[in-house]
Amino acid sequence: MTESKEITYIKPGGAIAALDLAEIWRYRELLYFLTLRDIKLRYKQTLIGVAWAVLQPILTTAIFTVIFSNFARFDTGAIAYPLFALSGLIIWLFVHTSVSFASSSFVSNANLVTKVYFPRLIVPIAATFGTLFDLVFGVIILIGMMFYFGVAVTSQILLAPLFVVLGILVAVTFGTLFSALNVRFRDVKFALPFLLQVWMIASPIFYPTSLLSEKWRLVFALNPLTGVIEGFRSALFGSAFDWTLIGVSVGSLLFFMLISLVVFKSMEDSFADVI
Amino acid sequence: MQVIKAENLSKQYLLGSRQPNSVREVLTGVFARRSEPRHTLWALRDVSFSVSDGETLGLIGHNGAGKSTLLKILSRITKPTSGRASISGRVGSLLEVGTGFHNELTGRENIYMNGAILGMKHAEIKKSFDEIVAFSEIEEFLDTPVKHYSSGMYMRLAFSVAAHLDPEVLIVDEVLAVGDINFQKKCLRKMREVGESGRTVIFVSHDMASITRLCKRAIVLNHGSIVSDGPVEDVVSEYVAVEMGSRSERIFADEPQAVQSESVKFRKVRIVDADANTKGSFDIRQPIGVEMTYEVMSDGEILIPNLQLINQERVHVFTIHDVASEWSKRPKARGTYVSTAWIPGNLLAEGNFALNAAIVSYMPNQKVHLYVTDAVSFNVFDPMTGDSARGDFAGRMDGVVRPIVEWETTSI
Numbered sequence: 267m268t269e270s271k272e273i274t275y276i277k278p279g280g281a282i283a284a285l286d287l288a289e290i291w292r293y294r295e296l297l298y299f300l301t302l303r304d305i306k307l308r309y310k311q312t313l314i315g316v317a318w319a320v321l322q323p324i325l326t327t328a329i330f331t332v333i334f335s336n337f338a339r340f341d342t343g344a345i346a347y348p349l350f351a352l353s354g355l356i357i358w359l360f361v362h363t364s365v366s367f368a369s370s371s372f373v374s375n376a377n378l379v380t381k382v383y384f385p386r387l388i389v390p391i392a393a394t395f396g397t398l399f400d401l402v403f404g405v406i407i408l409i410g411m412m413f414y415f416g417v418a419v420t421s422q423i424l425l426a427p428l429f430v431v432l433g434i435l436v437a438v439t440f441g442t443l444f445s446a447l448n449v450r451f452r453d454v455k456f457a458l459p460f461l462l463q464v465w466m467i468a469s470p471i472f473y474p475t476s477l478l479s480e481k482w483r484l485v486f487a488l489n490p491l492t493g494v495i496e497g498f499r500s501a502l503f504g505s506a507f508d509w510t511l512i513g514v515s516v517g518s519l520l521f522f523m524l525i526s527l528v529v530f531k532s533m534e535d536s537f538a539d540v541i
Numbered sequence: 542m543q544v545i546k547a548e549n550l551s552k553q554y555l556l557g558s559r560q561p562n563s564v565r566e567v568l569t570g571v572f573a574r575r576s577e578p579r580h581t582l583w584a585l586r587d588v589s590f591s592v593s594d595g596e597t598l599g600l601i602g603h604n605g606a607g608k609s610t611l612l613k614i615l616s617r618i619t620k621p622t623s624g625r626a627s628i629s630g631r632v633g634s635l636l637e638v639g640t641g642f643h644n645e646l647t648g649r650e651n652i653y654m655n656g657a658i659l660g661m662k663h664a665e666i667k668k669s670f671d672e673i674v675a676f677s678e679i680e681e682f683l684d685t686p687v688k689h690y691s692s693g694m695y696m697r698l699a700f701s702v703a704a705h706l707d708p709e710v711l712i713v714d715e716v717l718a719v720g721d722i723n724f725q726k727k728c729l730r731k732m733r734e735v736g737e738s739g740r741t742v743i744f745v746s747h748d749m750a751s752i753t754r755l756c757k758r759a760i761v762l763n764h765g766s767i768v769s770d771g772p773v774e775d776v777v778s779e780y781v782a783v784e785m786g787s788r789s790e791r792i793f794a795d796e797p798q799a800v801q802s803e804s805v806k807f808r809k810v811r812i813v814d815a816d817a818n819t820k821g822s823f824d825i826r827q828p829i830g831v832e833m834t835y836e837v838m839s840d841g842e843i844l845i846p847n848l849q850l851i852n853q854e855r856v857h858v859f860t861i862h863d864v865a866s867e868w869s870k871r872p873k874a875r876g877t878y879v880s881t882a883w884i885p886g887n888l889l890a891e892g893n894f895a896l897n898a899a900i901v902s903y904m905p906n907q908k909v910h911l912y913v914t915d916a917v918s919f920n921v922f923d924p925m926t927g928d929s930a931r932g933d934f935a936g937r938m939d940g941v942v943r944p945i946v947e948w949e950t951t952s953i
Contacts, residue, residue, distance in 0.1 A: 271709070276550075276614060276626040299657040307645055381640045382658050383617035538619040539554065 289385045297388045297395075304367075304396025319403040323359055327352045330472045340473050345503050346415050349408075353502055354471035354495045356404030357433045361440070361491065362462055363400050368393035368441025369458055372449045376541045386534045390445040394438045401430070412502070420504035429498035436490045436519060443526035446533045449541055470495055475511065487514035490522060544710055544741045545592040545615070549624035552585040552610050552765075584610040586765040587624070592743065597736040599756035599773060600745040601780050607765040608745045609714065612636060615743065616712055630741070633660060633708030639699030644688035648679055648698055651687055655702045669705045676727075677701035697724055704731045710741045715748075726935070729754070749777050753924040774924065778822030781920050789821035791917050802900075802910040804842055808877065809834040810898050812919045822920040825891060825929050825943070829884040829919065833898055834877065835911070841872045843904050846880040849897040850889075851915075858894070858941050862901065887930060889921050890943040 290297070309316050327348050334340050335347035342350040371393035372379060372386075379386070412419070448454040469491040475483050486492050493515020500507045585607045592598050600608045613619045615626065616634035641658040642651050652673055656666035666673075674680055677698040679690070687695055713732070729751065736742050736755050746752050752759060752773065759776040761769045769776050790811035813830040814820045823829050833846050847862035861882055863869045868880075898916040902908045923929050930943045 271629045272631060274617065274628040274632055276547075276617060276621065276628070278621050278623050278625075293660075295663050296657045296660075299654050303643060303646065303650075303654055306650070307643070377637075378641050378658065380618065381637045382660075383634070384658070384660075535620045538613065 286385065290387060290391075293384050293388055296384055297392055300388065300392035301395040301398075304393060305399055308396060309399060316403070319400045320407065322400075323352060323355050323404050323407055326355055326359070330355070334472050340477065342474055343476070343505065345499070345505075349411055349415055349417065349503070350474070350499070351472055352404075352408055352411055353499050354469070356401065356408055357430075357495050357498060358466060358469060358471050358491070359404065360397065360401040361433060361437045362466070364394040364397040364437040365440045365444060365462065366458060367397055368437075369444035369448050369454060371441075371445050372537060372541060379541055380538050386537055387442065387530065390442040391438055393445070394434070394441045397437075398434070401434075405430075408502075417503060419502070422501045422504050422507075424501075425507075426498060426501040429494050429501060432494045432516070432519065433491075433498070435523070436494060439490075439519065439523045439526045442530050443522070446526075446530040449537055450533060465489070465491070468492075475508075483508075483511060484514055487511045488518045490515045490519035493519075542594045543591045544594050544596075544630060545590075545626065545628050545743070547591070547615070547624070547626040548589050550585055550588045550611070550614055550621045550626055551583060551623045552607075552614060552619070553622040554582045554584055555580070583765050585614070585621070588762070588765070588767055589624075590760060590767065590770060592741055595739045595741060596758060597742040597744065597756045599752035599759040600743060600762060601749070601752060601759055601776070602762035606762040608762055609636075610765075611762065612712055612714055612743070612745060628710055630709030631660075632710045632712065633706040634712035635659070635703050635706065636712075636714045638696060638703055642687060642695070642699060645686055647686050648683045648690070651698065652702055655699065659703065659706050660708075661706060665707070669707075673701045673705050676704060676731075693724075700724075700728055704728070708740070710743075711735060712743045714745045749781060749922060753777050753922075754926075774824065777924075778820065778824070778920075778922070781822040781922060783821075788918055790819045791913075804839045805835055805837050805844055805900050805910050807833070807835050807898070807900075807911055807913065810896075810913070810916045812896075812917050813881070820919070822922060824886075825889070825921050825923040826886045828886045829889075829921075830881050831884070831896060831898075831917070832879060832881040833900075834879045835900060836877045837873045837875055840874050842902055843868075843870065843872050844910065845869060845901050845903060846882070847899040847901045848882055849899070850884075851895045851897065852890075852941060853893040856941055858889070887945040888942055890938070890940050891921050891923050893920050894918060 309319075330351040331348045334351070335342075340347070368390040371389045375389055378384075379389070444454055444458060468486065468489050470486070475486060475492065475496055478486060487510075493512040496508060497512045497515075499505065584605075588607070588611060600611065602608045610619070612634070613636070614621050615628065616632070616636060618636070639655065641655055643654065646654060652670065653663070653666055657663070674683060677694075677700075679694050679698050682690065682694065687698070690698070732744075732751075732755055742755070744752065744755055756773045758771065759773040759780075760767055761776055761780050769779055790809070792809045793807040794809075810831070810833050811819045812821065813832050814823070815828060815830070817830075817832075831848055833848075835844075835846070837844060845862050845868075847860065849860045850858040852858050863880060863882070866880075868878075895915045895918040897912065897914045899909060899913070900911040902910065923931055925931060925935060927933055930945045931938065
């Protein structure tokens, strides 16, 4: 029986530990329950929770439509402006909500962090997953709108989930990064809303990237959301994929994932002491 | 087999606000050469020990002695600054009851949530779900959000989940003091079962009674280091003795004003156990010896050692003097003598006692040769094994003495 016993080794921190995916897998039930808790608390408590998730994309789309298709008149090609805006918005709103939610996840779970061991990465991931319902509601609204506008879907739509997954990865990446920074630097709380605002303007949510020159398009593609949103739209509405743009965005996403992991791993050992 | 092995575990904390808390502080910190040295605190310093399979170890120490830090390191909540440790077997750690409980969730949801947080598998929780509910006595409110629970119900539910944690190594911080008396008893019984079931347990408590009851071995931490390690009774008595500031031995030659009269002087007064070891803390069941060493400087007087026992409320409990030995009637010749009085076990109540020591003569004239107040002191504790005058009662028992008396009950 002694052979099969698991052995826990306790060593000083310091070196950036490898990302222990096996450990996270072992704690998948905790991830599941934390996610479930967040979902329940978000949507169960009040009707507003659900209503908010539905109303936010609809109202924002309406406002964008009034402003940008009547006054600014962005050329969104064959895609009706409300659909164009909504498809970008549901990704953005999800990223926005989950990054803000995840950024405070350690602070709001301080009692867990100081009293129990588990792979710390679970906290921001659960917080991100906890807002997934926003995305689900958004997709439902989007599908309804697509029927309403009579969009002819092509086989490209099969790639849509890929971009949704990339969108989730963007949310996890930045949620994790800000959650770790927030433990140490409480001014993240003040800086984040501003950063998110800039990020939104820098993402092709209410304007198409076709407005930009070729060179600027690639600069904008450094924002991982640019490729995700553009790719998502191409998949939905059957327009040609801009693989260069998507490639740059995915590369940039990988870069940010690495940064986020390095920052997180270098800080996680001290969470229980600092929080 | 050694289940837990800790080698030179140390943990250093940076004190005060010197750690930058905002980006601005970090930036200014980079430019301002560190003017103030950082204050550091070793919460734990070179702590090494090992625990073998099935052993129950109690951790004792003041607040800030490093107990919690040690538990946190062993539970992997925080990392040591240096040193290492290994634990073989599944570790369950319980530093708090009800970690992760959420007010908005129902009792049922919280059971699953809390179980997952404590590292239980969903299947395990499911299996012991009914037991948990029964143990907690909250069946009717299972589907009510816990925010509507009374604090007693809340704690009962929380403890019940924790009590059904089934690891090979259990690390428990002071979590027993929950609920009403009956529930506390239930918890203690459960804890004892855990200890007796052959699991390895590390248990922290301020309550010496529960430590002695639950553990076989104890470690005392002081300022982050281990100061003693051994069988629980020895360690606890030593700790209590130091704690109470009792002075179990007093050597008079060391003192500037040696206590002496013309005919006799004290050399030493000490409290001893049956094996003649100096001791400051006694199991209530054990006899307590008071040993007086004195030097007689002139022949021919009948010198009677005399003791007054004072308890912590300054009640004079009793006075004793030698009436039994041959020397009670016989004059002592010059020389050094040792007299020991034995206070029987199961006589004194728990608490701290001080002794006034005297040498007196009654014949031919009454005369007090020597009199030292608070010469020595000691402490009496009840390990609550059930065979003292307490029986199984765990509450407060008043009274200056606590003898075991014969009871006779007949039905008439």
